C-alpha cells in the first residue's frame with residue numbers, strides 16, 4: 001500500500017473544491033471499497049478527502065410518498081428505517097442482503113453506488129484489465145468467468161456490476177443527486193451506470209470531484225408490494241449470482257404495473273424493460289412470467305463458465321414474480337433475512 | 339460514524355492536509371485516550387495491534403471478508419481492517435479487551451467457554467464483539483436470525499452451532 005495524505009472535509013463545497021481541483025484526490029466515505037483497493041494498489045490516490053463529517057446522512061419520506069436519502073446514510077440505517085421498510089421493501093431487502101452487518105454499518109449510499117467490480121483480474125492489480133488499465137485487454141474473456149455478466153457485455157469487459165442497492169434503485173426509477181464544480185445535477189439511476197462498451201474504465205457520467213449528495217426515490221404505486229430475491233453460492237455475506245428486484249400491481253388478474261431489475265448477471269444494474277413491456281396487460285400467472293423472463297434473457301451472451309446464469313436468471317425472475325402474486329413463498333435465506 | 343469530529347468540535351474551520359509521513363493521532367479506545375504517531379494509511383486494526391498492544395482484534399484477511407477484526411466504533415460493530423485509524427479521531431473505539439468494564443468476563447465470554455464455542459480461537463474475539471452487538475441490536479430472536487446477522491464472522495473451525503448456543507444462552511439470561 002502506497003502512502004497517502006489525509007484531509008477531513010468540514011463543508012460540502014470545500015470537499016468538492018478539494019477533490020475536483022486535484023486529479024490525485026479521492027473521496028473517502030465508509031472506506032469499504034476505497035481502503036480495500038488502496039491496499040491492493042488497484043486505486044492509487046495521493047490524498048483521501050474524508051467526507052464523513054458532512055451533513056449528508058438524512059433519511060426522510062417525502063409528503064408525496066417518496067424518499068430522500070443522504071449520500072452518507074449507512075446501509076444499515078437506511079435498511080432499518082421504518083419509512084423505507086414500509087414504502088420500499090425491495091430497497092430494505094436489497095440492502096440487508098448485501099455484505100455483512102459490520103460492513104453495512106460502515107458503507108454509505110454514495111460509496112455503494114461507486115463500489116468497484118469484484119472481477120479477480122481487476123482486483124489483483126497485475127493481470128491485463130481494460131477497466132483498471134485501459135487498452136491492456138480483458139483477462140476474464142478467456143479466463144475464469146463464472147461470476148461474470150451475460151447481459152450488457154462487450155468484447156472489452158464482462159465484469160458484473162456488484163451492487164444490490166443499485167438494482168433496487170434502478171427498478172424504482174430513483175435519481176442520483178450530485179454536486180460538482182459546475183453545480184448540482186440529478187441523474188436517473190438507469191442512466192448513471194454505463195455499459196462497458198469500448199471504455200470499461202468509465203463507469204458513470206460524473207466528472208472527477210463530482211460528489212454524490214443524495215438519492216431520491218419517487219413514490220411508485222407497486223413499490224409497497226415489492227421484493228428483492230438474491231441467489232448466491234452461500235446463504236449470506238456473498239455477492240449475487242442472480243438477483244431480482246421486483247415490484248408488481250395486479251388488477252383483475254392482469255399486470256397493471258411492474259418494475260423489474262436484475263443483479264449479478266449484467267455489467268450494470270439491469271432494468272428488465274423487455275420483460276416489463278411484455279408483462280403489462282398480461283395475465284399475472286406463471287406462464288406469462290416465464291415468457292417475460294425468456295424475452296429478457298434472449299440476448300444473453302454467456303461464456304462456457306457462466307452459461308448457467310441464463311436459466312438461473314429466468315427461474316429467479318419467475319420465482320420473484322410468483323412470490324409477489326402469492327403463488328409461492330421465497331425460500332428462506334435467498335430473500336430478505338428478516 | 340457521522341457525528342462531528344474534533345476538527346468541528348473545536349470550531350477549527352480550516353482543515354489541514356496531514357501526512358504522508360507519520361502524524362499525531364488521538365484515539366479513544368476502551369474509554370482511554372491514546373496519542374500515537376502513525377501514517378494516515380495505517381488501519382485501525384494495525385494501530386490497535388501494533389501500537390496499542392491490543393491484540394484481541396485479529397487479522398484474518400485484511401480485506402473485509404472474515405470479521406476477525408470486528409470492533410465497535412461508537413458502539414456499532416465495524417471492521418477494523420477497512421477503517422483507517424486517522425478517521426477514528428473523535429469516535430469511541432471498543433475492542434474485546436474493553437468489552438467488560440470490570441475484571442469479570444462478559445456474559446458472552448463466559449458462555450463461549452461454557453458452550454465450547456471455539457476450537458483454535460482465532461475468530462473468537464471478532465465473534466464475541468459481533469455477538470454482543472447482535473444482542474444489543476435485537477437480532478437474535480431465533481436461530482435463522484442469529485445465523486443471518488452473525489454471517490459477517492467466518493469461523494474456519496466451523497464452531498457455528500456452539501457459537502449460536504452461546505448467543506442463545508446469553509439472550510435467554512436477560
Ligand SMILES: Cc1cc2nc3c(=O)[nH]c(=O)nc-3n(C[C@H](O)[C@H](O)[C@H](O)COP(=O)(O)OP(=O)(O)OC[C@H]3O[C@@H](n4cnc5c(N)ncnc54)[C@H](O)[C@@H]3O)c2cc1C
Nearest residue numbers: 029030031032033034098099107108110111112164212402
Ligand atoms: C467483503 C465484502 C462483501 C461485500 N458484499 C456486498 C454485497 O453483497 N452487496 C453489495 O451491494 N455490496 C457489497 N459490498 C460492497 C460494499 O457495499 C461497498 O464497498 C460499500 O457500499 C462502499 O461504500 P463506502 O461508503 O464504504 O465507500 P468508500 O469505500 O468510502 O468509497 C467507494 C468509492 O466511492 C467514492 N465515494 C464515496 N462516497 C462518495 C460520494 N458521496 N460522492 C462521490 N464519490 C464517493 C470513493 O472515492 C470511492 O472511490 C461488499 C464489500 C466487501 C468488502
Ligand code: SF4
Nearest residue numbers: 119129138157158159
Ligand atoms: S472483465 Fe472487466 S474488470 Fe474483469 S478483467 Fe475484463 S476488463 Fe477487467
Ligand code: FES
Nearest residue numbers: 398399400405419
Ligand atoms: S481481517 Fe478484517 S474482515 Fe478479515
Ligand code: FES
Nearest residue numbers: 457459493494495
Ligand atoms: S475457532 Fe478457529 S476460526 Fe473459529
